[in-house]
Amino acid sequence: MAASPPILDSSTVLLVGMNDWLTQFATTLKRRTDANVQHVRTKTEAIGIVRKQPTDCLISEYALDETTGLDLLREIREETSALPVLLGTTTGSEAIASEAIEAGVTDYIVLSDPAAQMTDELTERTGRAIRAAQQSATNRERARQFDAMFNDSRTATWVLDPEGVLARVNETAREMVDDDIDTIIGEPFWTLPWWSQAGATNTDVHQLVEKALNGSFGKAVVPQPPEADEQRVIDLSVRPVENERGDIVSIVVEGVDITERVDLERNLRQSEELHRVTLNNMTDTVLITDEDGEYTYVCPNAHFIFGYTVEEIRGLGTINDLLGEDLFDREKLTEDGVLKNIETTATDKAGREHTLLVNVREVSIQDGTLLFSCREITKRKQREEALATLHETARDFLYAETHQEIAQHVVDDTPGVLNLDASAVYLFDGEANTLRPAAHSTTLTELNGPLPTVHADGETLPSYSFVEDEALFFDDVHDADRLENRATDLRSVAYIPLGSHGVFVAGSDQIGAFDDVTRELTDLLAATAEAALNRVTRESQLREQDRTLQTQNKQLSALNRINEMIREIDQALVQAETREEIDHTVCELLTADDRFRFAWIGTNDPTTNIIDPRAWAGDEQGYLDSQSFAVRAAGTEPAGQTAATGDVTMVTNVAAGLRDEAWRKDAISRDYLSVLSIPLVYNDLMHGVLTVYAPTQNAFDETAKAVLGELGETIASALSAIERKNALLSTSMTRVEFTIEDPKFVLSRLAQDAECTLSYQGGVQQSTEGSYVFVTVEDRVVNDVADAASQLVGIDEVQQISADGEEGVLRLRLTQPFLALELADHGAVFREATANPTTTTLIIDIPESIDVRTITQLVRETFAGVELRAKQTLDQTAEHNLYSEFLDLVTERQLEVLQTAYYSGFFESPRENTGEEVAETLGISPPAFYQHARTVQRKLFTTLFEGNNLPVAAPADMV
Secondary structure, X not given: OOOOOHHHHHOEEXXXXXXXXXXXXXXXXXXXXXXXXXXXXXXXXXXXHHXXXXXXXXXXXXXXXXXXXXXXXXXXXXXXXXXXXXXXEOOOOHHHXXXXXXXXXXXXXXXXXXXXXXXXXXXXXXXXXXXXHHHHHHHHHHHHHHHHHHXXXXXXXXXXXXXXXXXXXXXXXXXXXXXXHHHOOOOEHHHOHHHHOOOHHHHHHHHHHHHHHOOOOEEEEEEOOOOOOXXXXXXXXXXXXXXXXXXXXXXXXXXXXXXXXXXXXXXXXXXXXXXXXXXXXXXXXXXXXXXXXXXXXXXXXXXXXXXXXXXXXXXXXXXXXXHOOOOOOHHHHXXXXXXXXXXXXXXXXXXXXXXXXXXXXXXXXXXXXXXXXXXXXXXXXXXXXXXXXXXXXXXXXXXXOOHHHHHHHHHHHHHHHHOOOEEEEEEEEOOOOEEEEEEEOHHHHHHHOOOOOEEOOOOOHHHHXXXXXXXXXXXXXXXXXXXXXXXXXXXXXXXXXXXXXXXXEEEEOOOOXXXXXXXXXXXXXXXXXXXXXXXXXXXXXXXXXXXXXXXHHHHHHHHHHHHHHHHHHHHHHHHXXXXXXXXXXXXXXXXXXXXXXXXXXXXXXXXXXXXXXEEEEEOOOOHHHHOOOEOOOOOOOHHHHHHHHOOOEEEOOOOOOOOOOHHHHXXXXXXXXXXXXXXXXXXXXXXXXXXXXXXXXXXXXXXXXXXXXXXXXXXXXXXXXXHHXXXXXXXXXXEEEEEEOXXXXXXXXXXXXXXXXXXXXXXXXXXXXXXXXXXXXXXOOHXXXXXXXXXXXXXXXXXXXXXXXXXXXXXXXXXXXXXXXXXXXXXXXXXXXXXXXXOEEEEEEEEOOXXXXXXXXXXXXXXXXXXXXXXXXXXXXXXXXXXXXXXXXOOHHHHHHHHHHHHOOOOOOOOOOOHHHHHHHHOOOHHHHHHHHHHHHHHHHHHHHOOOXXXXXXXXXXX
């Protein structure tokens, strides 16, 4: 589990929507962080919270109640552009992504797997969005600070574009310029009249701007031209302004009027020329010589650069011995009067080499004629060289394709950029929650020893830097509390986090190796590496998304083909009228697709426990004759395994285990390389096994397995419907009698608890509330039996329909499907059930078209202790026709009223219950009851007298 960004602990996060991944994410944030997490369902609630209280981040799912996350995003953007908004969806598309980006989404997230690892990624991306928003706020604050500086009345400020063209000036700068400032906006800064009239000064300003355009800071003192009305001297400073990518977006030029200071210096020079030069160049070393290079003056601060005292420098010889031969062209100096920024190298007293910028000018001070102003630029030179190396490193990163390659580049280039030989890069392993040393220099292991893998718990220095996202610099790492290896020879060490990718480590065996320049370069190298790692991560994600999309497209194409085939099969099943027609149609349609080579349907013969083929299609090649499809859970042909287990059997590679099972050899010889065997099961009763063979490996995946498995249920349902249809048309019945000893049967349990005899003689009613049955009570007071029934979990409601001493009728509403309904699904009729405290007898009529073994199997699978007691054949032609005609005439409600009236004793003489009492039991009005009763009676008599040609009895007076 990845550590949560610390920034979340002080943040307010608003979640919108009720998707499972969003709910899981809310729970994770509350558990892992101290963030203020608010979770709402609708867009209206979210907008209300955003308007009323500060919110640091909003995360919404795409599908909201009556709207979408895009509509919420657009309304939020009308309120504010600063609030980071993340939009997540489990079914992303390019169209939604484009709309989200156009609407101003901060981050668009496609959740292919909203598991724990996806929750970690959401946590990280939420922290990143909040951090970016806070950085934007910081930038805006800096902009406000710049405006305050821009409006400073003491400093003239000019703002130039990246080409050096004047874009903006403040009021102080307007007052400095005699010309109309609006006429020179848009002109190159160095060509303005204020500079160009000064001749050579124009070149100085141009050089300053060019230096800024190259990313460097520059300063110069510029006098106003002599012909100006008021002689003033301006101290100019020029600095570039860069964006986050390091691109120069503008140049700021600040000018301070130093006329008074210049006048003072002029006065001081007139009074004491030598001391004025020394004081004015205090940060530089000033040397004055005669034409032969002999020193006439050595600045007292010469030891800061050269390490020598004044006397030691004089003792070295001439200026050429210190700064080198042929430093400048004497003729050019005579022509120009001054030569600036001559770069040279000099060796100090300790043997260290320094890079200097030397200005040479002609003077006349005492005996000296040449003034050398020496400025130390060693660190700046090192920085420039380091930046050049860093630029090459960044170019190398462009060709790196893995995080490991980038880590190695960083280590290889660290000596050239930082002048430090000890370095390493740790990469974060999100699955193991560790920092792994991916690359390191030889010097680092020599000073520190082998680098261990570090747990990302914030306890060690690299771990703390990574978890807290904080750069750590130590002049002496032995002073750090979290240092694990106290025996290390490393002294100065830096730990720089590389975003979410890991940590960069650089160090030295010297104390205090990190000055300001080295620290800046270390940060730049780490930032460059982080950008490269981000690029590789994004490209890897894009490639993975592309592969995923390609896989999904293939799966969808295959699924579409299967769905088209299943639609054809469904249409054929609807039109089929016989079991044989269903079997053959299914096999033929499956093998019509070139994906499948052969298909067959078989039935388990319980006497031999072997599957007998009953229909097939495709390229059979004698395979069915070559096999004996034994029903076993393992070690047999897939059809036998499916028949034994009742589950789908999928073999993606028949060639695997070729020598372990004989059927594989026969299948391979016929190019059957993948197999899928599907049970044809409906209402827990198996109607056979469908087995399909494909000519390629891995032709079946989990999706195909699920879809074809559902097809098996559909086929079984169609076969069951055919059986029920045949049962309705059949007049020849087999009546079987079973005894069971299983308290699971609700009537058995009630007879045991109430110590009575119960009988059921048909009359089940099915409604949305459950199944209703009428049972006759014997040997016990009906009220007592009703009380016992109300205590059973399997009975929801009990109504007393009639009572006569120790006999009566109860109407029970059952919580689970009644056996009669299951039998009806398979075409059988549950005629009668008699239950006493010890035994229950079931009588079932099975049409001739249905195998008695099928119903027997169903009863045995439903109850324990089943025994077949009797079986006889009945011919119910007349009864069947009369009953069917009558049922066709009445509605379910009418039949319910008639059954309730019958079991209530309404038709007895004398009546046991009146019509009003029966109507109250049914919850209807008495007129409605009588209307139903008369309608049913009329339909019954119509069936008897009009549709069956019964003889008409003669009147009594004619007999």
